[in-house]
Amino acid sequence: MPTETILYIILAGIVALLLALFQYKFKVKSMSKQYMLFTFLRFITIFSVLLLLINPKFEQLKLTTVKPKLLVAVDNSNSIVQLKQDDNAKKALKSIRSNSELNEKFNIEYYTFGTTLNVTDSLTFSEKQTDVSSALEALQDIYKDEVAPTILITDGNQTFGTDYEFSSYKQPVYPIILGDTTTYVDLSIRQLNVNKYAYLKNKFPVETILVYNGKETVNTTFTVTAGKQTVYSKNITFSSTQNSEVLQFTLPANHVGLSAYKAHLKPLETEKNTANNIKNFAVEVIDETMNIAIISSYYHPDLGMLKKSIESNEQRSVSILKPSEIKSKLNDFHLVILYQPNNQFKFIFDAIKTENRNAFIISGVQTDWFFLNNQTKAYEHDITPQTEIYQGVFNTNYATFIVDDLDFESFPPLLSTFGEVTFFTPFETLLYKKYGNLTTEQPLLATFEADGRREALLLGENLWQWRAQSFINKKSFNTFDNFMGKLVQYLASTKRKTRLVVDFESFYEGVNNVVIKAQFFNKNYEFDGRETLQIKLKNKETGEETELPFVLKNNNYQVDLSHLLASEYEFTVKASNENISKSGTFTILEYNVEQQFLNANVTKLNQLANKTSGKSYLLSSYDSIFNDLISNKKYATIQKSTKTTLGLIDWKYVLGIIVFCLSLEWFIRKYYGLT
Known part of the structure; x- marks a missing residue:
C-alpha cells in the first residue's frame, strides 16, 4: 500500500476521533460508560465512511495448482474391426481411465478420430476413413499453448489426408500400436484410376497398380468383368524383386448410361486378406459433350483457371478464343463466357440478343463499362476510374440452384471497378460484396433470367486465386470445381425451371x-x-x-x-x-x-513418436506407458500465482459495519430516551 494512502488513513482516524469526541465529550461534563460507547460507535462510523472515500487498494495473492493435460485419441475407424483389434482398443482405453496415479497427475481428455476429430470416448469403429494428420492438426490448434502429451491408440493406417509421418505436431506422441506386426504374403489392387465419364462408341483408359508382398515367385490372374462378362484379362507373375505391376488398358463404351465393373486379382491359397483383391468402379457413358467458349481480348491467369476448372468434368470442353476468332463458330458452343468485354465484343452481344443465348459475364478493371452498359437493359454499373478489392460473402438464401458455401470469406478479394451496379430486372445474389469489415447489399456474383435466357454477372478478376485458396482449405480442387460446374450447368441449360x-x-x-x-x-x-x-x-x-x-x-x-x-x-x-x-x-x-490393411503401420508410428520426442508401445507392453508418463518430470504440476488488486469499496462488509454502528447507536439512544 502506498505511503500516501497510509497517511490519509491515519488522518482519517484522527478526524473521525475528533468529530466523535466533539459530538459527545463537549456536550457533557463527564464521560459515562454510555457516552463512551456512543463515542466509540460514532468514531467507527465516521472512520469507515472516510475509509470508503479514500478507498485504499489491497493486493491479494491467490495460489492455484495446474495439472498437465494428457490427450487420449482413439482410432474409431472400421480398420480396427477388420484387424480384430476393437476389444484391445477398448481394453487400452479402460486401463487409462482406471489408472488412479495417471488420473491424479494429469487432466485427461478423450477424443476419437476417423474422418474428423470428435470429443468423446464412445467407440463404434464405424468411421469409413482415417485421417491421422487432421486429428493431430485439430489437437495442435486446441492445445498449442499448453503442455499436452498425446496417447494415440491406432493401427497407424491412414486412408486420406496429409501423411502424418511429416506432421508438425509439437506435443510428444505416445502411440499404442493396435494390430499384428507380422508380415503376411498378400496380393492387392493398390490403386485403380479411371475417368468418371466416357463418350459413346469410344474407348476409355483404365490404369491399375497391383502389388505383391512376399518372397516366393507366384502366378495370378487379373480380370475385369461387367456383370458376368469378362472384358479384360491378363496373367501376371510376381516375385520378391518384381513385386509390382502397372497395367494400362482400354475398355469400350458401347451403351449410354452407367456401366459398372469389377476388377479382381485372383488370391493365393495362403492369402489372409482377400478384400483388397477386389475393386469396383463405374463409368457413365454419355453421347455428347458440352462445348463452352471463353472469349477474351487479352490474356489473364483467370482464363486458364476457368478452362481447367470447367474441364474437370469430362462432359465439358472449353475453348479460349479472341473475339475475332468466334464469328463463324458461335453456334458450336452451348455457353459463352465473356471475360472483361469491350467494344470488340459488339457482334457477340448482337448474336446473343438475336439468338437469345445464355451468357456468363466476368468484369474487372479492363472492362469497358461505357460499352457494356449500352449492350444490356438488365443492369447498369457506375462508371469511375477507381478500382477496389472486394471479398465475397455467401448468400445462404440463394435458391436458383443448389450450391454450398466454400468459405468464400477466407478467399482473397477480387479486383474490380469501384462503384455500384443497378439491376432493372429481378435477380438473385449468390455472393455479396464485402469491403473491409463491411458486408454490403451489393452483388459480387448474381444470376438472373430475362426474356427466356439466363445470365450471370461476376464483378471481379483474379478468380484464379480463389481456386488456389480452395485447394489450401480443402486439400483438393474438387469443391471449387464443383461450384463452377454447377454455375456452368445452370447457365448452359435451356430447360424451363421446375418446382x-x-x-x-x-x-x-x-x-x-x-x-x-x-x-x-x-x-x-x-x-x-x-x-x-x-x-x-x-x-x-x-x-x-x-x-x-x-x-x-x-x-x-x-x-x-x-x-x-x-x-x-x-x-x-x-x-x-x-x-x-x-x-x-x-x-x-x-x-x-479400411478393409485393405493386413497389419499395423509400425514404421510410421515409430517415426512419429521419435520425431515428437515420444515413445511407441506394442500391445504386449503398453502397460509401461503409465510408469513412463507418471515418472516423467517434464509433465509436472505447476503452481500458479494470481495477484489481484481490490479496492476497499468492493468489500461489502464495510457498509455492514457502518449500518450496524448507526443502528446500534440509534437503538441505544432511543432506549434511554435520548434525542
Whole structure:
C-alpha cells in the first residue's frame, strides 16, 4: 500500500476521533460508560465512511495448482474391426481411465478420430476413413499453448489426408500400436484410376497398380468383368524383386448410361486378406459433350483457371478464343463466357440478343463499362476510374440452384471497378460484396433470367486465386470445381425451371457420403422452406423399400443415405402437400478402403513418436506407458500465482459495519430516551 494512502488513513482516524469526541465529550461534563460507547460507535462510523472515500487498494495473492493435460485419441475407424483389434482398443482405453496415479497427475481428455476429430470416448469403429494428420492438426490448434502429451491408440493406417509421418505436431506422441506386426504374403489392387465419364462408341483408359508382398515367385490372374462378362484379362507373375505391376488398358463404351465393373486379382491359397483383391468402379457413358467458349481480348491467369476448372468434368470442353476468332463458330458452343468485354465484343452481344443465348459475364478493371452498359437493359454499373478489392460473402438464401458455401470469406478479394451496379430486372445474389469489415447489399456474383435466357454477372478478376485458396482449405480442387460446374450447368441449360429440383450423382463410391439434395419452389418459383419432402428408395437387388424425410438446411433440403448398402437404387422424391415428384436411379459401389490393411503401420508410428520426442508401445507392453508418463518430470504440476488488486469499496462488509454502528447507536439512544 502506498505511503500516501497510509497517511490519509491515519488522518482519517484522527478526524473521525475528533468529530466523535466533539459530538459527545463537549456536550457533557463527564464521560459515562454510555457516552463512551456512543463515542466509540460514532468514531467507527465516521472512520469507515472516510475509509470508503479514500478507498485504499489491497493486493491479494491467490495460489492455484495446474495439472498437465494428457490427450487420449482413439482410432474409431472400421480398420480396427477388420484387424480384430476393437476389444484391445477398448481394453487400452479402460486401463487409462482406471489408472488412479495417471488420473491424479494429469487432466485427461478423450477424443476419437476417423474422418474428423470428435470429443468423446464412445467407440463404434464405424468411421469409413482415417485421417491421422487432421486429428493431430485439430489437437495442435486446441492445445498449442499448453503442455499436452498425446496417447494415440491406432493401427497407424491412414486412408486420406496429409501423411502424418511429416506432421508438425509439437506435443510428444505416445502411440499404442493396435494390430499384428507380422508380415503376411498378400496380393492387392493398390490403386485403380479411371475417368468418371466416357463418350459413346469410344474407348476409355483404365490404369491399375497391383502389388505383391512376399518372397516366393507366384502366378495370378487379373480380370475385369461387367456383370458376368469378362472384358479384360491378363496373367501376371510376381516375385520378391518384381513385386509390382502397372497395367494400362482400354475398355469400350458401347451403351449410354452407367456401366459398372469389377476388377479382381485372383488370391493365393495362403492369402489372409482377400478384400483388397477386389475393386469396383463405374463409368457413365454419355453421347455428347458440352462445348463452352471463353472469349477474351487479352490474356489473364483467370482464363486458364476457368478452362481447367470447367474441364474437370469430362462432359465439358472449353475453348479460349479472341473475339475475332468466334464469328463463324458461335453456334458450336452451348455457353459463352465473356471475360472483361469491350467494344470488340459488339457482334457477340448482337448474336446473343438475336439468338437469345445464355451468357456468363466476368468484369474487372479492363472492362469497358461505357460499352457494356449500352449492350444490356438488365443492369447498369457506375462508371469511375477507381478500382477496389472486394471479398465475397455467401448468400445462404440463394435458391436458383443448389450450391454450398466454400468459405468464400477466407478467399482473397477480387479486383474490380469501384462503384455500384443497378439491376432493372429481378435477380438473385449468390455472393455479396464485402469491403473491409463491411458486408454490403451489393452483388459480387448474381444470376438472373430475362426474356427466356439466363445470365450471370461476376464483378471481379483474379478468380484464379480463389481456386488456389480452395485447394489450401480443402486439400483438393474438387469443391471449387464443383461450384463452377454447377454455375456452368445452370447457365448452359435451356430447360424451363421446375418446382422440384433434385441434385444427386449417378454413382457413389462406398467410402463417400451419399447425400441427396433438393429444392422446392412455390408457384412464383420462389424457394419454399415450408414444404415437407420425402424420399422413397427401392433396392433393385433385394426389393427392400425405405422411406426417409428430407431435412431443411439453409437454402435446400438434404437427406443422408450413407448408411445404405452397396447396390443399385431407384428413388422418388415427393412433396407431401402437392402432387409433385421426381424420380431417378443411383448406384453405390461396394468399396471399403479400411478393409485393405493386413497389419499395423509400425514404421510410421515409430517415426512419429521419435520425431515428437515420444515413445511407441506394442500391445504386449503398453502397460509401461503409465510408469513412463507418471515418472516423467517434464509433465509436472505447476503452481500458479494470481495477484489481484481490490479496492476497499468492493468489500461489502464495510457498509455492514457502518449500518450496524448507526443502528446500534440509534437503538441505544432511543432506549434511554435520548434525542
